[in-house]
Amino acid sequence: MADTLDFSTPVPQILDARKVFRQGLAIEGCIAIRELKRLADCLIDPAGDVSAALSFGFDEQRRQVISGEVTTNVNVQCQRCLEPVAVELVESVNLALVRTEEMAKSLPASLDPWISEDEQIRPADIIEEQLILGLPIAATHDDCESAMPVAGDLEETGESGAEAQPSKPNPFAVLASLKDKKPDS
Known part of the structure; x- marks a missing residue:
């Protein structure tokens, strides 16, 4: 050529x-x-x-x-x-x-x-x-502010994924309390 x-x-x-x-x-x-x-x-x-x-x-x-x-x-x-x-x-x-x-x-x-x-x-x-x-699999801007923070962004701000979400009661907590109870004899 x-x-x-x-x-x-x-x-x-x-x-x-x-x-x-x-x-x-x-x-x-x-x-x-x-x-x-x-x-x-x-x-x-x-x-x-x-x-x-x-x-x-x-x-x-x-x-x-x-x-x-x-x-x-x-x-x-x-x-x-x-x-x-x-x-x-x-x-x-x-x-x-x-x-x-x-x-x-x-x-x-x-x-x-x-x-x-x-x-x-x-x-x-x-x-x-x-x-x-x-073609790129997932194209992004180099300086793009995403709609949802990615895991690395949460760590930089000092937040963890668990802290960012409101806490809910654990549905298995009742089972744990039953396990700890001793059967009456």
Whole structure:
């Protein structure tokens, strides 16, 4: 891939797998987040574009490999305050094109499988999958004040979880008192 990338070009919709690997094709371009339906459904606002640079070729074992990088900025929901939080996603792509699950199991740990039974590759699917995998599980603002204090916050203020809640009588206290009583003989 070139040192300077031109991301103004749209990513091709469909590529012929036989040709791109044989030719060692490298593509770079952009795609609107709105076009990536599964990714857009995970976001608060699907505005913006994804920049992608993908290379197709063969590795030392003659496996068809796809490598590159996809980047974008997205807004997801903060899991503490429920407001939008901006997240930058920069994901490396290191895939091997395989035809079956069995072939995928034989790949080294350095390669993730991309299972495709036909001879067509949709770069948008690869881009979308990599970005979904890169989304944080629970995104939060760095300086977010949560609606509920977390356990570490309670310890810092000197409160414990038991002190923060009003005390209730123990329903088993009656059983303890019965246990302590000695039977009359």
